[in-house]
Amino acid sequence: MDRRPETLAAQALHHIDAETGAVIPPLHPATTFARDAGNQLIGPRDYARPQGPNADHAAAIVAALEGAKAARLFASGLGAASAVFETVAPAGHVVAQSRMYHGTRKLLARLAATGRITLSWFDPDAPESLAGTIEPGRTELVWIETPANPSWTILDIAACARAAHEAGAILAVDGTCAPPCTTRALDLGADLVMHSATKYLNGHSDVLAGVVATRETDARWTRLGEIASLSGATPGAFESWLLVRGLRTLFVRFERQSANAMALARALRDHAAVSHVLYPGLATHPGHAIAARQMTGGYGGLLSLRLKGGFAAAGKLAASTQVFIQATSIGGVESLIEHRKPIEGPDSPTPDDLVRLSCGIEAEADLVGDLVAALDGL
Secondary structure (H helix, E strand, O other), X not given: OOOOHHHHXXXXXXXXXXXXOOOOOOOOOOOEOOEOOOOOEOOOOOEOOXXXXXXXXXXXXXXXXXXXXXXXXXXXHHHHHHHHHHOOOOOXXXXXXXXXXXXXXXXXXXXXXXXXXXXXXXXXXXXXHHHHHOOOOOEEEEEEEOOEOOOOEOOOHHHHHHHHHHOOOEEEEEOOOOOOOOOOOOOOOOOEEEEEOOOOOOOOOOOOXXXXXXXXXXXXXXXXXXXXXXXXXXXXXXXXXXXXXXXXXXXXXXXXXXXXXHHHHHHHOOOOOEEEEEOOOXXXXXXXXXXXXXXXXXXXXXXXXXXXXXXHHHHHHHOOOOOOEEOOOOOOOOOEEEEHHHHHOOOOOOOOOEEEEEOOOOOHHHHHHHHHHHHHOO
């Protein structure tokens, strides 16, 4: 029988260990696998670096949730993104949005500076500029992130896919901030979707991993697998096993995180110390209508505040909360707060006054009360 994604995730694809009957998948720390007397492999693999049993299981769950033909795990989100960019031909043309997760932005700028790729930026706040930035017959890859960290700008995945495909390019989507419990980018026309699995997919701030899922198992996908194996950018067995554990609660975590973020956004939007609340779930957000179409399972637990007091107020707020923890990352069960500009550096386009919030699964009243009290003290 067909099962809904919530069931597939919760049961880890209805996994039952064939040897013991255990309903929790076993951990396979082995790095090498035996052959029989005829020098034939006993199982499907000889070595763990290409992808071990636990990584295979985690990738299969992600592929099922994304509606993908296949998925592959990497040692981190940036490792996954790097592998995608490595599939581009030498000096191939890549188009990417100018404001997004600062790690990927720095990676792309570095690849362009070394001549590995040629790179053009487009303004995500003027998405019509994408079509003018793509060069038909020359652009090979279009890279977008939606919602974009930490501004939470929304891009129309289907429209971006059409623009890329009409020019002969492919579309890759960083879906870290919109996991498949709310957005399935491949269904909207994307060719590849990448996640920092460290964030929502694992959700417990104890795994470093990345994943790429594909709409087609084509030549580029084959190259991606070769790159993963030859670069060694693959996760260990324990990290992969923990990721399976995290994926089992993805849907319920995301629902609670989305509810907490919505409550915060509504409570803080009229606070005297706040100039802007950036959250795609608010009807006043410029990308709300697109987000409502794309994010069918909730708008997520991520929002940002811009403060009237500027840089100093942002730093003070991040250091003043008692429930929110001042730390870097997103998507975990604990709520985090961060003044982003000092983290990203002076070249970042992130405003000086922006504070990023990642809502966890704590009591809504505690989160709202904590932020209101900290803002009142500015």
